[in-house]
Amino acid sequence: MQSVEDKQDFDNFLAKVSSIDSIVKGLTSEDVNVQAEALEKADEELNTLKKSKTFDKTVINKNAYKNDNNLKRFPNQHTSQDDFLSAMEADCQQRANARKERHKKATKLKELGNEEFKKNNFDEAIRIYTEATKEAKDLTPLYTNRAAAYLKLGKCEEAVADCDFSLRIDERWVKAFVFKGRAYQKLNKFDDAIEQFKELLKIDEKNTKLVQKYIDEVEEDRRIFLLEAEAEKQREEEKQDPVNIPQVIQTLRDRMQEEKKTGSDLSGSLMYYAGGLRILQAKLVDENSRTLFRMHHGFNLFTDDGCIANCLKSRLNSVSANPCHGNELVSSAVCLLHAACINEPENLRMLVSLSSMPDVLLSFLTWPDDQVKRDVISLFQETSFEASTRLIVTNAVDCAKFGKLLLSPNTQRADANTAAATTLCNFTLEKKFLASAEKSFEEEILPCLIKHLNDVGSGDYEALTLRMRCFAHFVESSSICTIVANNESVSENIKNALDRCVTSFKKGLTNPCAMEDVLQVTTKIIKCNKSSTFCCSLAQLLYPVVMKSKETGLLMKSLTVMSLCMEGLVECTEAVYKNSGTAFVKQLYKLMKHNDVAIVTYSLKIMCFIGQSVHAAVEYFASIDKDYATMRQLLMNESKGSISYINQSHVAMLLGIIAQMPHGLDPILAINKEGEVVRHLLVLCRDSSSKHCRANCAIAVGKMAQANGRFLEELRKHDGINILARNKPPDELLA
Numbered sequence: 001m002q003s004v005e006d007k008q009d010f011d012n013f014l015a016k017v018s019s020i021d022s023i024v025k026g027l028t029s030e031d032v033n034v035q036a037e038a039l040e041k042a043d044e045e046l047n048t049l050k051k052s053k054t055f056d057k058t059v060i061n062k063n064a065y066k067n068d069n070n071l072k073r074f075p076n077q078h079t080s081q082d083d084f085l086s087a088m089e090a091d092c093q094q095r096a097n098a099r100k101e102r103h104k105k106a107t108k109l110k111e112l113g114n115e116e117f118k119k120n121n122f123d124e125a126i127r128i129y130t131e132a133t134k135e136a137k138d139l140t141p142l143y144t145n146r147a148a149a150y151l152k153l154g155k156c157e158e159a160v161a162d163c164d165f166s167l168r169i170d171e172r173w174v175k176a177f178v179f180k181g182r183a184y185q186k187l188n189k190f191d192d193a194i195e196q197f198k199e200l201l202k203i204d205e206k207n208t209k210l211v212q213k214y215i216d217e218v219e220e221d222r223r224i225f226l227l228e229a230e231a232e233k234q235r236e237e238e239k240q241d242p243v244n245i246p247q248v249i250q251t252l253r254d255r256m257q258e259e260k261k262t263g264s265d266l267s268g269s270l271m272y273y274a275g276g277l278r279i280l281q282a283k284l285v286d287e288n289s290r291t292l293f294r295m296h297h298g299f300n301l302f303t304d305d306g307c308i309a310n311c312l313k314s315r316l317n318s319v320s321a322n323p324c325h326g327n328e329l330v331s332s333a334v335c336l337l338h339a340a341c342i343n344e345p346e347n348l349r350m351l352v353s354l355s356s357m358p359d360v361l362l363s364f365l366t367w368p369d370d371q372v373k374r375d376v377i378s379l380f381q382e383t384s385f386e387a388s389t390r391l392i393v394t395n396a397v398d399c400a401k402f403g404k405l406l407l408s409p410n411t412q413r414a415d416a417n418t419a420a421a422t423t424l425c426n427f428t429l430e431k432k433f434l435a436s437a438e439k440s441f442e443e444e445i446l447p448c449l450i451k452h453l454n455d456v457g458s459g460d461y462e463a464l465t466l467r468m469r470c471f472a473h474f475v476e477s478s479s480i481c482t483i484v485a486n487n488e489s490v491s492e493n494i495k496n497a498l499d500r501c502v503t504s505f506k507k508g509l510t511n512p513c514a515m516e517d518v519l520q521v522t523t524k525i526i527k528c529n530k531s532s533t534f535c536c537s538l539a540q541l542l543y544p545v546v547m548k549s550k551e552t553g554l555l556m557k558s559l560t561v562m563s564l565c566m567e568g569l570v571e572c573t574e575a576v577y578k579n580s581g582t583a584f585v586k587q588l589y590k591l592m593k594h595n596d597v598a599i600v601t602y603s604l605k606i607m608c609f610i611g612q613s614v615h616a617a618v619e620y621f622a623s624i625d626k627d628y629a630t631m632r633q634l635l636m637n638e639s640k641g642s643i644s645y646i647n648q649s650h651v652a653m654l655l656g657i658i659a660q661m662p663h664g665l666d667p668i669l670a671i672n673k674e675g676e677v678v679r680h681l682l683v684l685c686r687d688s689s690s691k692h693c694r695a696n697c698a699i700a701v702g703k704m705a706q707a708n709g710r711f712l713e714e715l716r717k718h719d720g721i722n723i724l725a726r727n728k729p730p731d732e733l734l735a
Contacts, residue, residue: 099136102136103135105135107139109129109132109135110129110132110141110142113126113145116128117145117152120152122150125146126146129145138169140176143162143163143165143176144179147159147163148179150183151186159182160180160183163177164176164180172203174203177199177200178196178214181197184196188221190219190222193214197211197214197218198215244283245284245292246292249301251276252301252308255272255273256305256306256307256308257306260305260306269307270307270311271328273308273329273332277332277335277336278332280298281335281336284339284340290340290343290344293347299340299350302357302360303354303355303357311329311330312333313363315360315366327367327369327371330364334364334375335375338375341382341383345392348389349392352393352395353396358396358398361376361379361380362398364376365409366405370413370416373409373416374411374413374419377406377419377420380406381426385426387429390430390433391430391432393427394433399427399433399437400436400437400440400441400444401444403427404445406424407421407445407449407470417463418466421462421463421467421470422466424467424470425466425473428474429473431477434476434477434480435477437480438480441474441483449467449470449471449474453494454493454497456501456518457496457500457513457515460513461513465513465514471517472520472521475524481524484521484525484528485525485529486529490525491534494518494521494525495534495538498519498522499541501515501518502544505544505545510550510551510554511553515554519557519560522538526561530569532569532571536569536572536575538561538565539561539562539575546562547584552596552599556598559602559606562576563602566606566610570612573609573610577610585624588603588606589607589621589625591603592604592607597643601646604647608650608653611653612657615657615661619661619664621654622667627673631654632676634647634651635681645688645690645693646690646692648684648693649688649697652681652693652696652697653696655681655700655703656699659700659704659706659707660703665704665711669708669710674708674710674711675714677704678701678711678718678720679718682697682715682718682719684697685723698723701720
C-alpha cells in the first residue's frame with residue numbers, strides 16, 4: 001500500500017502536470033490576451049523554480065538545461081514565447097527518455113513479481129511490486145497486481161487502497177474495479193462491491209454478462225453471510241432453550257395440517273416454511289441435536305402431505321412452483337437434510353428409506369436453480385467420504401442415473417462442477433456402485449464421458465481431471481472395461497484427446513490437464529482389447545513425451561502405454577524405432593537410471609521389445625552402457641520383491657540377446673566380471689519367485705556359455721549345469 005508521503009508526492013506531481021499543461025495551451029491560444037496571461041504565468045513558474053533549493057521532483061526541472069547553450073540566449077527571467085517553448089520541448093524530451101528507462105526497469109520488476117505470484121509467493125510478489133512502484137509511480141498494472149496479491153493474503157483494505165491509487169492514474173482501468181469489488185466482497189461490503197462491478201458497464205456496455213456474473217456471486221455471498229449470521233443468532237438462543245428443535249418441528253407440522261384442513265393457498269407459505277427449515281438447520285450442530293431431530297420425526301416434514309413435500313416433489317410431478325420462493329424452500333430443505341446427516345449414518349439411512357426421497361434428491365440435480373444444485377451436490381459429497389455412507393446411498397439410488405447427473409450437472413458454477421466430479425470419484429471406488437451402474441452404463445454414462453474427452457487437451461479445469469479419473473475408476477470393472485474397449489468411438493476420441501495433449505506438451509505445457517488419467521484409461525482398454533492400428537498410432541504419438549517429460553507420473557504412464565502397445569506387435573516396435581532411431585534407445589538407457597522403479601521397469605521392458613526385433617538397437621545400447629555397468633547394477637540388485645525380479649528378468653533377456661552378437665560379451669570379459677555375472681544369474685535361476693525371471697536367466701546363461709568358454713567354465717564352477725537342468729528353460733526368450 002502506498003504511504004501518505006507517496007500519495008502526497010503523486011498529488012503534487014499531477015497538480016504540476018495540470019499547471020504546465022494549462023500554460024502550454026495558453027501560449028498556443030489564438031487569443032492574444034490568453035497568450036499574455038499564459039506568458040506571465042510561465043515567468044512566475046520559472047521564478048518559483050529558480051528560488052526553490054529543494055524541489056527536484058516536478059514536471060519542470062530547473063537544472064534541465066544547466067549546461068545548455070540555449071540558456072545563454074535568454075539570461076533574464078523574461079523570455080520570449082519561442083524560447084520558452086524550446087526550453088520546454090528539450091526538457092520534455094529529456095524527461096521522456098528518463099521515464100522510458102524507469103518504466104523499462106519497473107516492467108522487468110513487475111515480471112519478476114508475476115513469477116513469484118504464480119508460485120504463490122505473495123509476500124515476495126508484493127515486495128517486488130512495491131520496489132517497482134519506486135521506479136515508476138504511474139504504471140497502473142503494478143498497483144492492481146499488488147492488489148491481487150493482497151487479496152490472496154486476505155489483506156482487503158490494502159487491496160482497496162492500491163485499486164484507488166491505480167484509478168487516479170487511469171480512471172478506466174478495468175482490473176482496478178474488479179479487484180476492488182472482490183475486496184469489498186471479502187469484507188462483506190456487498191453493496192460497495194456491486195457498485196464497483198457496475199462501473200465496468202460505464203467503460204464498456206458489452207460487459208453486461210460479466211457484471212451480472214459478478215453481481216450474482218456477490219448476492220450469493222450476501223445470502224450466505226446473512227444465513228450464517230442468523231444461524232449464529234439461533235445457536236445462541238438454543239443454549240437457553242434446549243427443547244426448541246421439537247417445538248419448531250411440531251409448529252411446522254401443525255401449520256401444514258391446518259392448511260390442509262382449511263384448503264388454504266399453499267404458495268403463500270413457502271417462505272414461512274423455508275424460514276422454519278433454516279432455523280432447524282442452524283440448530284443441528286452436534287450429534288445430540290441431530291439425534292433429537294430424528295427422534296422427533298423431523299424427516300416426516302418432507303413426507304407429510306403438505307406444502308414442503310409438494311414443493312420438493314414438484315420436479316418429479318412436472319409441477320412448477322413459484323421460482324423464487326420454491327428455490328428458497330428447496331435449498332432450505334436440502335441444507336437441513338445435509339446438516340441432519342453429517343456424521344450420522346442412521347439419519348442418512350432413514351432419509352433414503354423415505355418414500356420417493358432417493359428420486360427426489362436426484363431430481364434436485366436437474367433443478368433450474370444453481371444454488372439448489374450446489375446444495376444437493378454438497379449433501380451427496382458429504383456422504384461420499386466414508387465407505388459406509390457410500391454404501392447406504394448406492395443401495396438407494398439408480399447408480400447409472402446418479403453417475404450421469406454428477407458427470408453433467410449442467411451448471412456454470414466451477415465449484416459445483418468440481419464437487420460433483422469429486423463426489424462421483426469417491427462413489428466409483430465402490431465395487432457395488434460400479435456393478436449397479438454397469439446395467440445402464442453404455443446408455444447413460446459412457447456418452448457423458450466421451451463428451452468430456454473432447455475437452456481433454458483443449459481445456460484446463462479441475463473438474464475435467466476428476467471426470468477422467470472417474471473414467472479410470474469405471475474401467476477398473478472388467479465388465480465396464482469390455483464395454484468401453486469395444487466401443488470404436490471411445491478409441492477414436494482417446495487418440496484425438498492424447499494428440500491434443502501431446503501438441504500442448506510440445507508447446508511447453510509440462511503436464512496437460514487430465515492426460516495422466518486418460519493414459520490410465522488407455523492402459524485398461526489396451527489390456528482388454530488390443531488393436532494393432534490403435535496401438536501403433538499411440539506408441540508413435542507418445543514418443544515426444546517419453547523423450548522430454550520431467551513429470552514422473554506422466555512419464556511413467558506414457559511408458560506404460562507404449563510398452564503395452566509394443567508387446568507382441570513387432571510392426572509397432574519397428575515403426576517407433578524407425579522414426580526415432582538411436583535417440584530413443586539413448587533415452588531409454590537414461591531412464592534405466594531413474595530413481596522411480598516403475599520408470600526403470602517400463603524402460604527396460606521397451607528396450608527388450610526393441611532388442612527382440614531390431615538387433616542394431618541392442619548393439620547401440622551395448623555401446624553406450626560402458627562395461628555394461630548399468631545392466632550389472634540392475635542385475636545384482638539385492639532388493640527382494642516382484643519389481644526387482646521383473647527388472648532382473650529384463651536385464652537377463654538383454655544379456656541373452658547381446659550374447660548372440662559378435663564380440664557382444666567382450667566388455668564383461670575385459671574387466672573380468674564373467675564370474676560375477678554368471679553367479680548372479682544362477683542365483684536368480686534358483687531363488688527367484690518369478691518363473692519368467694528364472695527362465696530368462698537360464699536362457700541368458702546358456703547363450704553366454706555357448707558364446708565363450710570362460711562363461712562355460714564359470715557355469716561349471718558354480719554347479720550351473722544342475723541348476724539349469726532343474727529349471728528346464730524354454731527355447732524362446734520370455735518378456
